[in-house]
Structures are given as C-alpha cells and as structure tokens.
Amino acid sequence: MSTESHKLCMIPGPVEFHEDVLGAMSTPATSHVDPGFIQTFGEVLEGLRRVVATKDGQPFVVSGSGTLSWDLAVCNIIEAGDRVLVVNTGLFGDRMAECLEVFGAVVTTVRADRLGQAPNASAVGEVLAAAAREGRPYKMITITQVDTSTGVLADVKGIATVARNASPGTLVAVDGVCSIAAEELYMDDWGIDVIMTASQKALGTPPGLAIIVVSQRTLDAWRNRKSKVVGYFAAWSKWLPVMQAYEERRPLYFATPAVQLIMALRVGIQQLLDRGMDAVFQAHHQASADFKAYITDSLGLTLLPVTDDVAAHSMTAIYYPEGVKASDLLPRLTEHGVVVAGGLHPDLATRYFRVGHMGLTVLEPQRRYLETTKDALGTSLAEAGYKPSA
Ligand SMILES: Cc1ncc(COP(=O)(O)O)c(C=O)c1O
Known part of the structure; x- marks a missing residue:
C-alpha cells in the first residue's frame, strides 16, 4: 500500500510507526548469528529491562503476537492443579483464564460489579488472604493492566502491594500488551514477577514479537516445578540459554528469530529510553x-x-x-x-x-x-x- x-x-x-523503526526493517538479509545482530539483540534485552524498570528480571523476546507471550509465561510457570486468581476487567481477562486452564490451572476470577469498573485492591487482597489462611494459596495472580476490550486500567501497583502482604508466595503477573511503555509500571519497585507484552503497541514496532520479562523468583519456581513443561517452542529451557547468549554477545540458536523485527524493536526501545x-x-x-x-x-x-x-x-x-x-x-x-x-x-x-x-x-x-x-x-x-x- x-x-x-x-x-x-x-x-x-x-x-503508527516511526520512519526510523520502519527503516530498520528495510535491511538486507542478515544472519541471526551475525555479530552485528547479536549486538542488536543484546541491546534489545538490556533496553527492555530499563523500559520495565528491573535490575535482574529476565527478558525473553520470541516471534509471535501478544497471545504467545501468555503461552510463553503460563506453560512454563503453571502445573496442573495450580490455583490462579484472575483479575478480570474485560475480554482479555476471560481469555487469560481460558489460556491458564489449557495448561491445567484451577482459575478463580474476581471482577467488579459491572463492565467499566475494576475490582479494588483490597477486595483482591481479601481473596488472596483467605486462600493463604486456608493453606491453599494461589500460585499466581494475573492482572490485565489495560483491558483493550473495555479501556479499563487496573490498579497494578495497589494489587501487587496487597498481594505481597496477603500471600507473599503468590507470583504477580501482568498482561501489559496494551500498557507497557504507556502506563507506569516499575517491575522491581512494585514487586511484579511476570510481564507479558508484544511489539505492536506502545513499543512502537510492527506486530510479530511476543515479549515477557520474569523475576528471578519466577525462574526459581520454574526450576523447582515437579512436572515437565507442556510446550516445545515456548519452553524456557530452550530460550533462556539463547537470551543469555545474546546478552553475553555469543551466538546460540534454538529457532530463527525475526531478525528485522528485532532490529526495529531496538530503534523503538531506544526512542523511548532517549526520551x-x-x-x-x-x-x-x-x-x-x-x-x-x-x-x-x-x-x-x-x-x-x-x-x-x-x-x-x-x-x-x-x-x-x-x-x-x-x-x-x-x-x-x-x-x-x-x-x-x-x-x-x-x-x-x-x-x-x-x-x-x-x-x-x-x-x-x-x-x-x-x-x-x-x-x-x-x-x-x-x-x-x-x-x-x-
Ligand atoms: C490486553 C491484551 N492482551 C493480549 C492481547 C493479545 O495480543 P495479540 O493480539 O498481539 O496476540 C491483546 C491484543 O490486543 C491485548 O490488548
């Protein structure tokens, strides 16, 4: 067109995309283990940490849309029978519950009285605290920071704070597809364990990259899981060494990255960080x-x-x-x-x-x-x- x-x-x-972002995609074929590309990928991972304000969160960037970012998080964290609390402010909360259930989670949903409202943090805290008191704590809570189906903004900071107090072992996961780099989110300060997002929204890059950033305690939960991960393309056991290699500026291959999109994302992220x-x-x-x-x-x-x-x-x-x-x-x-x-x-x-x-x-x-x-x-x-x- x-x-x-x-x-x-x-x-x-x-x-809308910046011409410099699009320009970064109009590049000749480049090997995914080319030293220049390894440098670019490494900068993307380091830049993402700064976008979400974490020192030691682990970013993963994989070809796919925002929905794949859910699989990339959920299939590695959740084991059959794990209890998950979904804070629902619209359609993407419904879909998140569906995704969690595919991987065997037992889902409870909290929602406000009607569409257009959001459950308040104390109500969510009470549900978490009651489960913890009964000795059946939630493994994870998910919050859609902006539900794109309703335009509702959830109180991620408030909910994360009550979650840490009410149920300290519960991982706090945020669907940030429509919010990362637009709405405030400070991963370490707010105690967020999992961020799921994608390239095509406030990161200003064309669609095609699924992005997650996970805390070290989330990686520990994954390392300590009892059952095998049900997933191949999305398995962290495949991708973690690749992400670590790019950051150490070493070549390592599991599956071909979307080279030109990664180049574009580097420009998109740099534009944000420059500002x-x-x-x-x-x-x-x-x-x-x-x-x-x-x-x-x-x-x-x-x-x-x-x-x-x-x-x-x-x-x-x-x-x-x-x-x-x-x-x-x-x-x-x-x-x-x-x-x-x-x-x-x-x-x-x-x-x-x-x-x-x-x-x-x-x-x-x-x-x-x-x-x-x-x-x-x-x-x-x-x-x-x-x-x-x-
Ligand atoms: C809040 C939210 N979560 C998840 C998704 C799914 O992302 P995708 O359409 O890139 O798969 C969207 C898409 O708009 C979204 O807005």
Missing part, C-alpha cells in the same frame, strides 16, 4: 486527558470506563451517541482518513468504539495524529446527524 493512501491507524494497536520513561508516561497521560476531554466535554459522549481513575491512558473506549451506529460512524471516519476500532467485548460490542493513543501518536504531538482524529470524529458525527447538546 502506498503511504499516500495511508489512513491513520488509530486503533489500540498496531499503532526517558517517566516523560513517556507523562506524554500518554497528557494526550489521554486532552482526548478524553474533547470526547466528553466538546462532543458530549460517554466513556465506557465509569470513572477517571479506571480509564486507560493508552486508549479510549467511547459509547456511540443515541441514534448513531457503528455503520454510521466508522466508514465515515475512514473516509476522513482515520481508522479506529469497533467494540470488542461481546456484551457491548455494538454500543461502543475504541481509539488508541500510544507510542508515536502521543510522543510526537506536532504530527497532529490526535488532532486529526478529533477533527475527523467531530465531522463524521455531524455527518451522521449527531449534534452535541449545548
């Missing part, structure tokens, strides 16, 4: 506040998350106004050069749409990605017959 006909990709990932992660988080906060104010105050629309404190900064989920349907709005937006995403949660799918604002789209405000999106939204809604009440 020519870039002239390119429409702004304002969905909650993949996001500084706190500045990156701040840019997402600012862009999100500005965009949401336009949606609610200027357009008079309602957000799916019920309160500001549970609204993601990486994306916005918005109800269609009365009388406007997906088919009235989304094609018009596309005509005005902006692609957004429809609803995803099956309970509400026809009633809302979603806009992503992460990575380049907020880090380079002078490119006017969000301004163009706001203009297109206002115009398309007017064309669909909607008038904001004065």
Whole structure:
C-alpha cells in the first residue's frame, strides 16, 4: 500500500510507526548469528529491562503476537492443579483464564460489579488472604493492566502491594500488551514477577514479537516445578540459554528469530529510553486527558470506563451517541482518513468504539495524529446527524 493512501491507524494497536523503526526493517538479509545482530539483540534485552524498570528480571523476546507471550509465561510457570486468581476487567481477562486452564490451572476470577469498573485492591487482597489462611494459596495472580476490550486500567501497583502482604508466595503477573511503555509500571519497585507484552503497541514496532520479562523468583519456581513443561517452542529451557547468549554477545540458536523485527524493536526501545520513561508516561497521560476531554466535554459522549481513575491512558473506549451506529460512524471516519476500532467485548460490542493513543501518536504531538482524529470524529458525527447538546 502506498503511504499516500495511508489512513491513520488509530486503533489500540498496531499503532503508527516511526520512519526510523520502519527503516530498520528495510535491511538486507542478515544472519541471526551475525555479530552485528547479536549486538542488536543484546541491546534489545538490556533496553527492555530499563523500559520495565528491573535490575535482574529476565527478558525473553520470541516471534509471535501478544497471545504467545501468555503461552510463553503460563506453560512454563503453571502445573496442573495450580490455583490462579484472575483479575478480570474485560475480554482479555476471560481469555487469560481460558489460556491458564489449557495448561491445567484451577482459575478463580474476581471482577467488579459491572463492565467499566475494576475490582479494588483490597477486595483482591481479601481473596488472596483467605486462600493463604486456608493453606491453599494461589500460585499466581494475573492482572490485565489495560483491558483493550473495555479501556479499563487496573490498579497494578495497589494489587501487587496487597498481594505481597496477603500471600507473599503468590507470583504477580501482568498482561501489559496494551500498557507497557504507556502506563507506569516499575517491575522491581512494585514487586511484579511476570510481564507479558508484544511489539505492536506502545513499543512502537510492527506486530510479530511476543515479549515477557520474569523475576528471578519466577525462574526459581520454574526450576523447582515437579512436572515437565507442556510446550516445545515456548519452553524456557530452550530460550533462556539463547537470551543469555545474546546478552553475553555469543551466538546460540534454538529457532530463527525475526531478525528485522528485532532490529526495529531496538530503534523503538531506544526512542523511548532517549526520551526517558517517566516523560513517556507523562506524554500518554497528557494526550489521554486532552482526548478524553474533547470526547466528553466538546462532543458530549460517554466513556465506557465509569470513572477517571479506571480509564486507560493508552486508549479510549467511547459509547456511540443515541441514534448513531457503528455503520454510521466508522466508514465515515475512514473516509476522513482515520481508522479506529469497533467494540470488542461481546456484551457491548455494538454500543461502543475504541481509539488508541500510544507510542508515536502521543510522543510526537506536532504530527497532529490526535488532532486529526478529533477533527475527523467531530465531522463524521455531524455527518451522521449527531449534534452535541449545548
Ligand atoms: C490486553 C491484551 N492482551 C493480549 C492481547 C493479545 O495480543 P495479540 O493480539 O498481539 O496476540 C491483546 C491484543 O490486543 C491485548 O490488548
């Protein structure tokens, strides 16, 4: 597709890519054990540690999408019969439970009273504490930091803190596919054991890389497991030596890495680190506040998350106004050069749409990605017959 006909990709990932990231992919065939590539891969692993603020967390970067990052974590950590608590704020919580069960976990779910809310940390703490008191502690708790189906932000820091107090042996795992490098997360300070993410969202790189970072105590749990890992491509026994080799700038092969995507990810990560992660988080906060104010105050629309404190900064989920349907709005937006995403949660799918604002789209405000999106939204809604009440 020519870039002239390119429409702004304002969905909650993949996001718009920087030309330097794309340039890094337009490179000649390169061996995955080429010394230059080994250096690049090593820098990616070191850079990821800085993105999630960990000294000794172990990153793994493997070809695949975000969903593979779940397999990559779950199949290595979970043994049949392990109890896992899933904090559910939308569809990705449902799917996480499904994934855990595939590997034999016994799942309990905590959720808020209705979609658009998030369970509070103390409620989660009580469930963990009760299980620990009964002598049946949870092996792991999973939290979707931003559930992309609802735009709900979970209180990862609060939940991780109560989890450490209520059930110290429980591993704290975060699905950060729609949040890493957009929402604050400090792995060591917050006591996070497992982060699962992917290349195509706030890391600003095309889709195709599954990424996890795990704590040393998670690796210990894996080393001490009683049963064999059910998995071949995703087995840490295959990948850990490879990741260690790249960091030590040595060649080692298990399965061919996506060479050009790794080159692109190095650029994406470097752009974030050059800016500084706190500045990156701040840019997402600012862009999100500005965009949401336009949606609610200027357009008079309602957000799916019920309160500001549970609204993601990486994306916005918005109800269609009365009388406007997906088919009235989304094609018009596309005509005005902006692609957004429809609803995803099956309970509400026809009633809302979603806009992503992460990575380049907020880090380079002078490119006017969000301004163009706001203009297109206002115009398309007017064309669909909607008038904001004065
Ligand atoms: C929160 C969350 N988790 C997991 C996934 C799955 O990632 P992928 O589609 O890259 O497999 C997504 C995808 O959007 C997501 O938003």
